[in-house]
Amino acid sequence: MGALVVKKHLNEPLSLHCWNKLGGPAECLIDIETQDELVRVLSESHANQIPVRVLGLGSNLLVSDGGVSGVVIRLKGEFTNFSFDGNTMHAGAGADLRKVIPESVRFGLDGLWQLAGFPATIGGALAMNAGGRWGEISDTLSRCSGFLPNGKPYEQTVKECQFSYRRSQLRGIVTQATFQLRAGDPRQMRRKLKKVMAEKASTQPLGANSPSSGCAFRNPLIGEHRCSAGQLIDEAGGKGMRVGGASVSAEHANFIVTTPEATSGEVMDLMHQVQQLVAEHHKVNLIPEVVQWPNSKDH
Template structure:
């Protein structure tokens, strides 16, 4: 157990922004996850730098999350300090040919700002519930585009507490991956390039994307979006459905009846339930068609 002196010191540094034992299920779209020893919601970059430097000098484990829409947090919770980037680090500025957005800005707010400014590029994000930092770490994408395609430059904070920049090339974007998955650093802000586009065309396209999502995804249940990455040339959902696994349940975790690559929480699912279900899916799909499904969702904490 982390020393309570650490909690007291951080609380003194950032009054009102630090909690002990905060349940992570309150911060994940799956509504799953045990307590974090220390939970911090910094209200700006200097707060963030202070907590990162604090964790580094005391050798405390540090986990950064955004909207918590692509993570499975252990039932036992997360050791050390969890930093959530959202409100306070979520400024969005539109320019004539691009947008600058801070790590905690929701993709939906950026897409709305882009539409109002007549800037095209963010339409594909319609319905993706994350914020900029998580979206860049995951290179979130849909409808044939990914967020990395729009990036000009990213401002980051190292785990030692130093600010630095990376170009799009240096970010190493690939299918649901970026260099941050191998070389962890914290996204602070990103500059995106956008083209001019008619506002009503932007609106129309986003409405179409949302309509398709509502028809094909189980949005009325807590989930974390797609569980597995699509294997080359195929779709994970198709393979899982072909294996007859739609509706399969472990506890309150269920393979969605609507979209087989979603695991939904029917009410009281635990991380243990979800992992057991993931194991069954992988085993069956491997046995049936020889494909090893790879997780898209990130597991955080000791499972």
């Protein structure tokens, strides 16, 4: 990255940038402000066979204590912009969903309040097809575009993204997305927004003293039915299980919360113990929802 004039931080602890406050250093963390910078970082890394990963708000990530080699980028600057044009919203992948949602409601646009109550960038939400019982981000997406690992641009239709429950097949790093929203009544939507937030606050550990990566495990399909992983863990007696500073939340058994002394290794050990417990009790294999670096397939 020698010739690039970009904001880069060497050996930057990712614990400072992940929601769970865990994780070792990134060899090089770069905040990308413009498309030109992105293309240059990608093509230079590709030419030198340096892996590039993209970090959103780190709210669904578990980075190992040893950290990750190569480059981690964050989409900042122009990638955090979003705008409305009639019922259409154009958003950069670095835009914070928690800022986008209230604006969409203020503009009287329906389709995004359903995603309230969790931290996400637009890019991270698309990668995870984030959502819940009110809807998923893919419901209103009309197209997205971005850059392949070699720095070449790509466009993708919704069908090509192959969205499913908390999954997508993005071709590379998404940088822009267009959403088709519906006209709605701001007052009604504000009420619904409040309801969603209140429900989340009463069922999930959301306080600053309970850092987590959201749901640790995917809700498993049992027959035709997607069951609550939290309920299975709870029924198996998992609430309160602990390894070091990591414990299964008493509020929601699919959340693993940590103390400031916790390590990612302790979270991983606890996840294995919970998987064993549920396998023994219910004969169900829980699959992690949380993305693990450096192990999971990532961008």
